[in-house]
Amino acid sequence: xxxxxxxxxxxxxxxxxxxxxxxxxxxxxxxxxxxxxxxxxxxxxxxxxxxxxxxxxxxxxxxxxxxxxxxxxxxxxxxxxxxxxxxxxxxxxxxxxxxxxxxxxxxxxxxxxxxx
Numbered sequence: 017x018x019x020x021x022x023x024x025x026x027x028x029x030x031x032x033x034x035x036x037x038x039x040x041x042x043x044x045x046x047x048x049x050x051x052x053x054x055x056x057x058x059x060x061x062x063x064x065x066x067x068x069x070x071x072x073x074x075x076x077x078x079x080x081x082x083x084x085x086x087x088x089x090x091x092x093x094x095x096x097x098x099x100x101x102x103x104x105x106x107x108x109x110x111x112x113x114x115x116x117x118x119x120x121x122x123x124x125x126x127x128x129x130x131x132x
Contacts (some may be wrong), residue, residue, distance in 0.1 A: 023062060024048045031067035039077075040069050047073040053080060 019024070033042045049068045052058030068076070 017060070020060065023060060023065060027065045027067050030062070034067065035069040035072055036066040036070055037072040042067060042069060045070055049073050054066055089097065 027048050028042070028046070032038070033046075035042055035046070047068045047070055048065050050060075051064050052056045054060075058064050070118055
């Protein structure tokens with residue numbers, strides 16, 4: 017079985033550097049996507065892979081994640097071609113700085129102006 021790098025270059029050559037979904041020329045970053053996803057039994061073979069622009073690949077990945085999650089609220093990340101739900105960002109409590117006295121502010125300004 018050829019390496020992933022070899023398969024990827026073969027897919028690019030076969031698809032002539034054009035996204036199979038939207039037809040845009042692939043310059044720079046592009047993705048190699050599975051026609052039949054791996055979670056549905058798709059293999060890493062030339063006939064199951066297609067060249068896609070990042071925008072089309074992300075749209076397809078989001079649609080698959082939404083279909084697989086069956087209504088669960090998830091965000092999409094990929095790890096080695098597998099869709100992985102991301103952890104929600106932690107919200108930090110807002111901390112208010114204590115009010116400083118006028119005298120403290122004056123001392124700081126003096127240090128700035130005259131040095132320590």
